[in-house]
Amino acid sequence: MDRLHPGQRGHRRLAAGFHRLLAERDLALGSPPGREPRQPTPIRAAAVLWPTTEGTGRLARRSTDLLPQLLGLATTEIGxxxxxxxxxxxxxxxxxLREALDGLPRTPFLRRSVPRARMEG
Incomplete structure (x- = not known):
């Protein structure tokens, strides 16, 4: 499921991994993001109320682009x-990821060539 839509910890894990890759290339600015959520887990009432308030509008706005992509990803994953x-x-x-990183232009921050990347975790 995290491949289709990561939860907050999944997003933080991805962000920390990309920060590490950028730091290895002298491209990271600031400290790495924390792996644990900063906000407490919502109480049950908030978790139930959100889909009926903000969630419905968000779903309607995103259903034209996100839903077809998610269905395609799910179909590929199942296959x-x-x-x-x-x-x-x-x-x-x-x-x-490797192609994207290899395609980065050389900048003053980058004193050496971009090494090959590997996603981990």
């Missing part, structure tokens, strides 16, 4: 899982 080839998704994400 790979059924065939036992889920590692291909990770390899594809790793290649995309």
């Amino acid at each position: 790979h899982r059924a065939r036992g080839t889920s590692r291909q998704l990770d390899a594809r994400a790793e290649r995309a």
Whole structure:
């Protein structure tokens, strides 16, 4: 499920991983994000109330772009899982990350060439 839509801890883990990769290339600004949420877990009433207030509007706004993408991701994930080839998704994400990082322009902050990246975790 975290591949489709990570929770708060999943988002923080991704952000910390990207910060680490940027820091390895002298491109990170500031300290890394914390891995634990800063805000307390919402009380049960707030968790139930949110979908009926803000969640409905957000879903309506995002359903034209996010929903088709999520359905496509879920279909791909189910197909790979059924065939036992889920590692291909990770390899594809790793290649995309490597290509994006390799495509970064050299800047004054970058004193050496961009090394190959590897997603971990």
